[in-house]
Amino acid sequence: MSRLGFLRDRRTAVDVAVWGGLAALPLFMGAWQVGQIAQYLTYGIFAMSLALIWGQCGLLSFGHAVFFGLGAYAMSLTTLGMLPGLEGRTSSYLGVVLALLLPALIANVLGRFLFYGRGLQGAQLAIVMLAVAVIAERIMTRWSYAGGMNGLMSVPPVNLGAFGFTYDLYDPLPLFYGTLVAAVLVYVLLESLVRSRRGVVLRALGADEARTGFLGHDTRALKLAVFTLSAAVAGFAGALFASQFGFVSPPLIGFGLSTEVLIWVALGGRRALITAFLGAIVVRLAENALGDLLGPAWLLGLGLLFVLCMIFLPRGLLGEAYWRLIGGAGGR
Amino acid sequence: MDQALLLLLDAANYVLVIVLVAMGLVIVFGLMRVINMAHGELFLLGAYTLVMLQQAGVSYWLGLVAATVFVGLVGLLMEELVIRHIYHRFLDTILATWGLSIAIKQAVVLIFGPGAQSTTAPFTAQIDLFGTPYPAYRLFIMGVALLVVGGTFYLFFRTRFGLAARAVIANRNTAACLGIPTRAFDRATFAYGAALAGLAGAVMAPIMSVDPQMGLGFLIPAFLAILVGGAGHLGGPVLGAGLIGATDSVTASLWSPVLAQVVVFTMAVVAIRLFPGGLLKSGGRR
Numbered sequence: 001m002s003r004l005g006f007l008r009d010r011r012t013a014v015d016v017a018v019w020g021g022l023a024a025l026p027l028f029m030g031a032w033q034v035g036q037i038a039q040y041l042t043y044g045i046f047a048m049s050l051a052l053i054w055g056q057c058g059l060l061s062f063g064h065a066v067f068f069g070l071g072a073y074a075m076s077l078t079t080l081g082m083l084p085g086l087e088g089r090t091s092s093y094l095g096v097v098l099a100l101l102l103p104a105l106i107a108n109v110l111g112r113f114l115f116y117g118r119g120l121q122g123a124q125l126a127i128v129m130l131a132v133a134v135i136a137e138r139i140m141t142r143w144s145y146a147g148g149m150n151g152l153m154s155v156p157p158v159n160l161g162a163f164g165f166t167y168d169l170y171d172p173l174p175l176f177y178g179t180l181v182a183a184v185l186v187y188v189l190l191e192s193l194v195r196s197r198r199g200v201v202l203r204a205l206g207a208d209e210a211r212t213g214f215l216g217h218d219t220r221a222l223k224l225a226v227f228t229l230s231a232a233v234a235g236f237a238g239a240l241f242a243s244q245f246g247f248v249s250p251p252l253i254g255f256g257l258s259t260e261v262l263i264w265v266a267l268g269g270r271r272a273l274i275t276a277f278l279g280a281i282v283v284r285l286a287e288n289a290l291g292d293l294l295g296p297a298w299l300l301g302l303g304l305l306f307v308l309c310m311i312f313l314p315r316g317l318l319g320e321a322y323w324r325l326i327g328g329a330g331g332r
Numbered sequence: 333m334d335q336a337l338l339l340l341l342d343a344a345n346y347v348l349v350i351v352l353v354a355m356g357l358v359i360v361f362g363l364m365r366v367i368n369m370a371h372g373e374l375f376l377l378g379a380y381t382l383v384m385l386q387q388a389g390v391s392y393w394l395g396l397v398a399a400t401v402f403v404g405l406v407g408l409l410m411e412e413l414v415i416r417h418i419y420h421r422f423l424d425t426i427l428a429t430w431g432l433s434i435a436i437k438q439a440v441v442l443i444f445g446p447g448a449q450s451t452t453a454p455f456t457a458q459i460d461l462f463g464t465p466y467p468a469y470r471l472f473i474m475g476v477a478l479l480v481v482g483g484t485f486y487l488f489f490r491t492r493f494g495l496a497a498r499a500v501i502a503n504r505n506t507a508a509c510l511g512i513p514t515r516a517f518d519r520a521t522f523a524y525g526a527a528l529a530g531l532a533g534a535v536m537a538p539i540m541s542v543d544p545q546m547g548l549g550f551l552i553p554a555f556l557a558i559l560v561g562g563a564g565h566l567g568g569p570v571l572g573a574g575l576i577g578a579t580d581s582v583t584a585s586l587w588s589p590v591l592a593q594v595v596v597f598t599m600a601v602v603a604i605r606l607f608p609g610g611l612l613k614s615g616g617r618r
Binding site for chain 1: 367414417418421422423424426427428430431432433434435438439441442548552555556559590593594597600601602604605
């Protein structure tokens with residue numbers, strides 16, 4: 001028992017069960033399904049990035065897909081050799097670095113403008129990001145360099161090469177495990193932030209910004225830092241998505257995907273990263289199973305479920321179960 | 333010269349419609365601290381109600397009134413079923429109204445299909461303005477918007493109802509202690525804000541393509557107008573819409589519509605930074 005003592009922390013036990021369960025999935029599934037889930041894992045990473053700012057700090061963004069899309073475009077333009085002046089450099093590593101930096105930079109600039117004013121208390125980020133998403137989608141639709149409306153096709157898979165040796169993450173199984181490792185890394189990074197002392201401050205900030213400020217924390221700088229980190233993670237998810245899917249197009253950067261990720265996170269549970277992550281995967285699986293059957297009624301039902309969830313279960317469907325499971329401690 | 337006059341008239345038209353949409357938003361926000369993301373879909377419902385009634389053979393004028401009343405009732409229903417439960421949780425109201433907007437839009441797609449509908453204006457005459465012909469219907473839209481904005485100002489600043497409503501806006505608890513039924517005011521204002529959106533949708537329906545996505549195109553400029561002008565005063569959105577609409581129209585006709593959006597958006601973000609409370613701040617207290 002002493003060796004498994006860490007499982008007595010129920011949050012850690014849930015983590016081990018979730019990631020272990022995911023790692024075992026390929027045993028029960030066909031290659032096609034495994035590839036499908038690998039794609040949903042990137043959505044899961046994206047969902048965690050939103051849960052970090054929304055569930056922890058109470059920063060609501062209606063345009064988080066902007067960062068996902070920026071990451072996807074940065075990765076695609078790099079690996080397709082379309083960067084001006086860097087045509088020869090098509091390394092996946094360079095792509096990932098740009099997919100982290102570009103969204104972080106944009107988020108940082110936007111944050112500097114938004115967090116240092118206070119117009120519609122708490123809502124201006126949501127509204128401004130909504131406008132950013134709509135505009136970004138229009139720009140990408142018009143911008144012929146980045147493929148315009150048709151997007152960029154045949155984006156190469158992630159190449160894990162180094163020192164002259166190359167390896168493409170292309171077959172479903174390696175792709176699945178590669179993405180799973182990336183998701184675990186992101187989770188460990190973000191979750192350690194959430195569970196640290198700084199994580200407590202972030203939640204305090206979400207609960208009452210003014211009081212957190214009175215305690216001597218620079219709330220604006222904190223919000224800016226978290227928003228930037230979240231954008232970088234979203235960009236990373238976008239980069240993984242682009243090289244898996246092999247295709248990027250303007251809807252990835254726009255308003256539709258921004259809405260979807262909000263729904264995944266809200267239904268899954270915004271208060272914990274793991275429930276947000278699972279929310280993305282579960283909703284996508286459900287959409288796969290029911291979407292064809294229900295057609296447009298699927299989205300109608302999802303919208304209504306979302307409203308009900310907001311009224312009665314603000315912690316989300318999975319979040320409520322998680323909350324009970326961990327005994328209401330810590331995971332707020 | 334003619335070109336400049338046309339541009340001016342088109343800009344005025346756009347500004348007035350945004351004011352109409354933003355007015356409903358800002359009243360609801362001021363009184364209930366609720367940001368209604370479904371406002372664009374209420375606009376959409378107004379337009380579809382008019383189209384549907386006209387297709388059924390009802391006259392335009394009756395359709396206009398019916399659309400306004402119907403959307404007002406939808407607003408009342410929204411308030412009763414959803415907003416009432418969560419209006420103390422600020423961010424959740426944004427999300428819940430957002431969910432409603434998805435549901436309404438999807439319901440419209442289910443019933444009418446994703447394609448565009450169209451309807452005709454009750455009159456198509458051109459009026460000669462200083463030697464330039466201009467569609468009379470657009471002048472009618474401007475007239476309606478001016479009338480409604482003027483009426484709203486009259487209602488809020490010159491009647492007892494308005495006095496009580498402003499008391500609720502200034503301090504809800506004190507107003508309640510003075511015997512003002514704040515719940516009734518919530519219902520009334522939400523329905524009124526919704527009805528304004530419905531009216532805007534109905535008057536705009538004949539001159540635009542009526543499709544399930546049309547709401548968003550007006551919601552965003554309306555929000556930006558409020559952010560620029562300030563939400564603390566009814567005049568805020570009027571000023572904001574003036575700036576946003578004028579910039580958008582001028583940039584769109586001189587360069588391109590996409591660039592116009594970028595310029596307007598940049599202007600709004602800079603305004604937020606420089607004037608955090610909006611250009612028109614309400615007496616300092618909030």
